[in-house]
Structures are given as C-alpha cells and as structure tokens.
Amino acid sequence: MSVFTPVTPDALDEWLSNYAIGHLIELRGISEGVQNSNFFVTTSLGRYVLTLFETLSHAELPFYLHLMAHLARHGLPVPAPIADLDNEYLGTLSGKPAALVRRLSGASDMSPNAARCTKVGTMMAGLHLAGQRFGRRQENPRGPEWRARTAQAVRPYLSADEQALLDAELAFQASIDVAALPSGAIHADLFRDNLLWDGDEVGGVIDFYFAGNDALLFDLAVTVNDWCADATGGLDPVRTRALLTGYHTERPLTDAEHAAWPAMLRAAALRFWLSRAEDFHLPRDGEMVLVKDPNEYRDILRQRIVAGDTLPWHD
Ligand SMILES: Nc1ncnc2c1ncn2[C@@H]1O[C@H](COP(=O)(O)OP(=O)(O)OP(=O)(O)O)[C@@H](O)[C@H]1O
Ligand SMILES: N[C@@H](CCO)C(=O)O
Structure with a gap:
C-alpha cells in the first residue's frame, strides 16, 4: 500500500x-x-x-x-x-x-456517464473562477521546466521510437503560446480517482498537491484525457462534449482556447506519460508503491497527435 x-x-x-x-x-x-x-x-x-x-x-x-x-x-x-x-x-x-x-463522503466512479461528466465540467469552471481570485501564486510544478528536466531523466530508458515521439512533442509544445490563454490556479490532476461522488452530486475533489498557476485549458485537458477516454485512448465524443459544455456554460471558452485545444490535450498527455515514466524507471524507496502504466499516456499522446483538429469540442 x-x-x-x-x-x-x-x-x-x-x-x-x-x-x-x-x-x-x-x-x-x-x-x-x-x-x-x-x-x-x-x-x-x-x-x-x-x-x-x-x-x-x-x-x-x-x-x-x-x-x-x-x-x-x-x-x-x-x-x-x-x-x-x-x-x-x-x-x-x-x-x-x-x-x-x-474527510469527504463518497466514492470515485471509474466509468462515469455523460451526466456526471457535465457536472465535473461545471465544477471545474467553479474551481477556475474562484481560483483566479486566489491571492497566492506559484507556477505549475509540472510545467515546462519540470517537463524538460524529466524528459531528460527518463529519455535513456525509452525505446528509439519513444525517444523520437518525446523529442518531437517537446519541440511542438515549445512552439505553443500558452501565455496567450486565460490562466489562474488549476488543480492539474483531476482524474476520476480524485473526485468522490456522493450519490449523483460531487462529494469532493481531492489531491490538490500538483496545483499551480497555468492555462485553465491545460487543466481541462488533463481532466478530459482521463474522464472521456475510451478503451483505446481515443476521446468519447459524447462524454467529451458533455464535460466541455458543462464547463463552457459557466466559463465560456474563447476562440484562442478552441484553437489551442488539440495542443493542450497533447501537453496534458505528455505530462502524465513523463511522470509515470519517472515513477516507473526512477522509483523512490517505499513500502509498496503503486506505479501507474506510463504506456497508457504514451498511447494517448500518439492518439491525440493523430486525431489533430478532429478532436471533439463543446456544443
Ligand atoms: N478528504 C478526503 N476525504 C475522503 N477520502 C479521501 C480524502 N483525501 C483522500 N482520500 C482517500 O485517499 C485516497 C488517496 O488520496 P490521494 O489520491 O490524495 O493520494 P496521494 O498519494 O496524496 O495522491 P495521488 O493521487 O497523487 O496518488 C483517495 O483515493 C481517497 O480514497
Ligand atoms: N493522476 C496521476 C497520479 C498521480 O497524481 C496519474 O494517473 O498518473
């Protein structure tokens, strides 16, 4: 454990x-x-x-x-x-x-339906609106500097194909103007296991220890990559639209955010490929550590690159 x-x-x-x-x-x-x-x-x-x-x-x-x-x-x-x-x-x-x-009530749902995805979108918009008024700030601790450092550390453990994917993605991400997107305090790790359902209401969002200031769209991308993925890593269009529409209704997404959506989904996939690869290849001493599969996020990254501009957006 x-x-x-x-x-x-x-x-x-x-x-x-x-x-x-x-x-x-x-x-x-x-x-x-x-x-x-x-x-x-x-x-x-x-x-x-x-x-x-x-x-x-x-x-x-x-x-x-x-x-x-x-x-x-x-x-x-x-x-x-x-x-x-x-x-x-x-x-x-x-x-x-x-x-x-x-301690909050409820349990995670690892197979959420579209209605629950809408609620997650609504709740994330609330987190972002309140987070933009938070007085303290710190850069996203898993932002570009961490990404470059971690990529260098895990690169020797990757296959030639994976190294090529990593190098190309780092270069692509460096070309994206993230500063042009609305930003604020973000959760940055709102996976299904970090949200507890109390009946059909959100009982609680936990695990804020990756939070920091970054593009709000990056947070949404982290969340959609986890909540709306199908068995092959592709995005389920119904759940994706539901989550994004729940969000957009409370904090309307801008044209710049629409244009950056495919890139942010890729940035979010890269972030978790790297952190999981680091946990897998460079583990800390511990009593029994749960290591999540890095290949899942490598494959999600590949899938988002192929999908490009065809990725679902809000209604
Ligand atoms: N405030 C809370 N109320 C109820 N349950 C909680 C709360 N905080 C944590 N838990 C339970 O503890 C488990 C582990 O917590 P958490 O996900 O924060 O672990 P962590 O190791 O700090 O972070 P990570 O998700 O990065 O592994 C959760 O899955 C949940 O079951
Ligand atoms: N949500 C992370 C775990 C660390 O917070 C992952 O799935 O890799």
Whole structure:
C-alpha cells in the first residue's frame, strides 16, 4: 500500500492534542495514492484524512493548503484543511510535513456517464473562477521546466521510437503560446480517482498537491484525457462534449482556447506519460508503491497527435 512513512497511534494521539477535534479513535492507512502517505483518522469529534507529504517541503505546502481553504470558502466541494491550536494548517509528524483535512463522503466512479461528466465540467469552471481570485501564486510544478528536466531523466530508458515521439512533442509544445490563454490556479490532476461522488452530486475533489498557476485549458485537458477516454485512448465524443459544455456554460471558452485545444490535450498527455515514466524507471524507496502504466499516456499522446483538429469540442 502507499504508506511510505508509518505513524503510530500514540504519536498521532499526542499530535492531536494540539488540535480541537478530540482524541484519536481509529487510524487506518489508505492504499490508494502514489504520491503521499495518507491515513483515515477518526477522532471523538469526526472523520479526517491525515497526509504525510513525502516530497513536498514545509515551504511549498502553504500554497496548496491555503488554496483548498480558499476554494472551500467559495462553496466548492474541496476538503477544508484543519487548523491546529496555533492556527497553522501544517505540522510535522514522523519527521514529515503533515496536515489534516476534512474527510469527504463518497466514492470515485471509474466509468462515469455523460451526466456526471457535465457536472465535473461545471465544477471545474467553479474551481477556475474562484481560483483566479486566489491571492497566492506559484507556477505549475509540472510545467515546462519540470517537463524538460524529466524528459531528460527518463529519455535513456525509452525505446528509439519513444525517444523520437518525446523529442518531437517537446519541440511542438515549445512552439505553443500558452501565455496567450486565460490562466489562474488549476488543480492539474483531476482524474476520476480524485473526485468522490456522493450519490449523483460531487462529494469532493481531492489531491490538490500538483496545483499551480497555468492555462485553465491545460487543466481541462488533463481532466478530459482521463474522464472521456475510451478503451483505446481515443476521446468519447459524447462524454467529451458533455464535460466541455458543462464547463463552457459557466466559463465560456474563447476562440484562442478552441484553437489551442488539440495542443493542450497533447501537453496534458505528455505530462502524465513523463511522470509515470519517472515513477516507473526512477522509483523512490517505499513500502509498496503503486506505479501507474506510463504506456497508457504514451498511447494517448500518439492518439491525440493523430486525431489533430478532429478532436471533439463543446456544443
Ligand atoms: N478528504 C478526503 N476525504 C475522503 N477520502 C479521501 C480524502 N483525501 C483522500 N482520500 C482517500 O485517499 C485516497 C488517496 O488520496 P490521494 O489520491 O490524495 O493520494 P496521494 O498519494 O496524496 O495522491 P495521488 O493521487 O497523487 O496518488 C483517495 O483515493 C481517497 O480514497
Ligand atoms: N493522476 C496521476 C497520479 C498521480 O497524481 C496519474 O494517473 O498518473
């Protein structure tokens, strides 16, 4: 399971004495997730999720935690971080930066229908509208600099064909004027497993730890690539239109965004091909790490290149 750093109930109970949420009743490691160590925590007052951050530092974390607090305050279904008695969202546990957030209800849906895709589009527009008013900013941590660095690190592990694909795509992406697109704080990883459904309502969006400032369309592309892919990696036109129409109704997409849509879908595919290839070829030490298949996103990238301008857009 993806618990890299263990926590003992005694240590957690003591840590909780600096919070106002009661004492520890139950601590349970969460097996999903590939980035951090996560635990369900039940106290005498309620249900929370504890995250120990494995790669992000104390200095980097306030951006994410304050973004979650900002979005929750704007009525979005995002887990509000819990402040300790010193009014801090961030502490240290088992030697790692650690934070508690509210546990949200619901479960992921890995086969969403078009109606659910519309709701995801609506909700993402809300995230973007509220996110554009967020006072802090940081560049997308998986933006162009990371992309170049990671491409260099994984390149030796790729076949000649894959290297050619990677080189061509990096050159293509460098030619795109992303700065011309509307931008703001984006989630940047809103896959199906990062959204919990409570009945047919969005119970919560989780895992904001890749958030940063970037083109809003890039976020939409990350989401569509995951939510609307068919079994072959192509985009299902009905679900794609549903998601984009749900979004466009709340934040109308511009002509520049329409023109950049195929390129953003490719940028989003490249981002996850690279991160998965890095996790696969250059793994960190950990107790049992879930590594997702890099080839899935290599093939999605290939598919988006072939589809070009024929990719579905909103109604
Ligand atoms: N606030 C929350 N409320 C309810 N469940 C949560 C919450 N946060 C996390 N979870 C559960 O924990 C699991 C793992 O969390 P998450 O996806 O954030 O893992 P991660 O390792 O931090 O990130 P990644 O998705 O990058 O692997 C989720 O699939 C979900 O089941
Ligand atoms: N959503 C990511 C996992 C890391 O957040 C992926 O599917 O590769």
